[in-house]
Amino acid sequence: MNPDLVAGAAVLEAIQATDKASALEEILGAAVQAKLVAKKDKAALLDRLHAREKLGSTGIGNGVAIPHVKGDEIGRVGLVVARSLPGIDYEAIDGRPVHTLFLLLAPTDKGQEHLAALKWISGLARDTDFRRFFLAAESAPAIRDLLLEMSGPA
Amino acid sequence: MNGDSICRATVTLGNKNGLHARPAYLLVQTANAYAASLKVGRDGMVVDGKSIMAVMMLAAESGAVLDLESEGPDCEDQIRAVRALIESKFGEDG
Numbered sequence: 195m196n197p198d199l200v201a202g203a204a205v206l207e208a209i210q211a212t213d214k215a216s217a218l219e220e221i222l223g224a225a226v227q228a229k230l231v232a233k234k235d236k237a238a239l240l241d242r243l244h245a246r247e248k249l250g251s252t253g254i255g256n257g258v259a260i261p262h263v264k265g266d267e268i269g270r271v272g273l274v275v276a277r278s279l280p281g282i283d284y285e286a287i288d289g290r291p292v293h294t295l296f297l298l299l300a301p302t303d304k305g306q307e308h309l310a311a312l313k314w315i316s317g318l319a320r321d322t323d324f325r326r327f328f329l330a331a332e333s334a335p336a337i338r339d340l341l342l343e344m345s346g347p348a
Numbered sequence: 349m350n351g352d353s354i355c356r357a358t359v360t361l362g363n364k365n366g367l368h369a370r371p372a373y374l375l376v377q378t379a380n381a382y383a384a385s386l387k388v389g390r391d392g393m394v395v396d397g398k399s400i401m402a403v404m405m406l407a408a409e410s411g412a413v414l415d416l417e418s419e420g421p422d423c424e425d426q427i428r429a430v431r432a433l434i435e436s437k438f439g440e441d442g
Contacts, residue, residue, distance in 0.1 A: 250373050254400050260369060287373070287400065305365050309407040312368060316404035 195314040195345040196271075196307070203273040203341070204228035207334040209295075214284050218243050218261055221274045221297045230272030230299055239263050239299075253286025258319035260312065262298035271307045272299040275341060279329065294319075294328055318344060352384070355423035357416045357430075363437035366409035369400075371438040376400045378433050384420025386430065397430070 204224045211217035222240055226233050242263045246252065253259040259282075274297035281291025296315045300308045318324045324344055331337045361367060367375070379386040379397045386397030390412055395402035397416070408414060414434070418426045 246370075249370055252369055254369070254373075254404075256401070262369065305368075306409060309366050309368060309409055312372075312404045313407035316401040320401045320405075 195310060197342060197345050199271055199273050199307075199311065200338070200341045200345045202230075203275050203338070204230065205334040205338050205341075206274065206276040207331070207337060209276045209278050211278070212280065212282060214247070214282060215244070217276070217278070217282050217284070217292075217295060218247075221261070221276045221295055224276070225272060225274050225297060225299060228272075228274070230274070231268055235265075235267045238267075239265065247285075251285045251287060253284040253288075253292050254316070254319055255286060255288035255290070256319045256325060257281070257286075257290055257293040258296070258315070258325075259284050259286060259292045259294070260296045260298060260315055262300070262308070264300045264302050264304075264308065266302050268299050268301045270301065271304050271311065273297065273311070274299075275337065277328065277331075277337065294325070314345065352420045353423050355384075355418045355427045357427050359414050359416065359431050359434045361408055361410055361412045361414060361434060363440045364410055365440065366412065367403065367406060369404065371440070372400050372403040374433060374438050375430060376403055378429050379426060381429070382418075382420065382422045382426035384418045384423040384426045386426060387417040387419075389415035389417070 209220050211220045225231050252261050276295040284292035388397040390406045
């Protein structure tokens with residue numbers, strides 16, 4: 195896993211949203227704020243995030259969701275990591291609320307990096323220790339440190 | 349009864365974007381429609397084909413060769429369905 199992706203990620207320790215639509219808007223807003231994507235592209239990207247969810251929820255289970263969008267307007271692979279302690283009703287495939295969101299943004303031609311990021315996130319989602327430490331982390335910097343620690347050799 | 353049958357197949361991923369989230373989900377959904385267990389192997393890594401998180405751990409790109417091993421009374425049907433799904437490129441691209 196590319197540590198630069200984690201180092202450059204926007205980290206939100208407590209998002210306000212409690213439903214899926216507001217959560218997607220909030221994390222994409224954070225991506226704009228972190229300049230991972232341009233503000234002018236936000237509406238179109240949000241539409242595509244929703245369209246992707248309609249094909250099947252990206253809530254992969256264990257309280258983890260990976261909303262993702264690709265596009266030519268995205269300059270480089272970007273990541274927003276967001277936490278909701280109360281949990282979000284995300285229509286996840288196991289029906290459980292989502293506490294951890296990984297928003298993945300990728301240029302259209304970066305399929306390989308996208309697959310590598312999915313692999314990393316899937317590994318985290320399966321890791322009981324990661325999930326416990328993530329939920330217990332005291333601050334956004336603590337969450338980032340945890341993610342960096344977990345982004346060693348894939 | 350004396351043991352379940354084992355069925356195997358080797359399939360090459362042909363869709364452009366590889367085994368990303370949606371194809372992984374479709375594969376797992378297809379596998380779970382059958383009683384048989386499914387193992388998916390790639391370059392020596394073998395994972396549970398009924399778990400989306402496990403399948404995404406393969407990070408299999410287009411052109412990757414997947415070894416399927418199904419064990420159970422309906423293994424033939426399961427392998428046939430999973431192979432058909434992969435060969436259809438998950439309905440993604442031409």
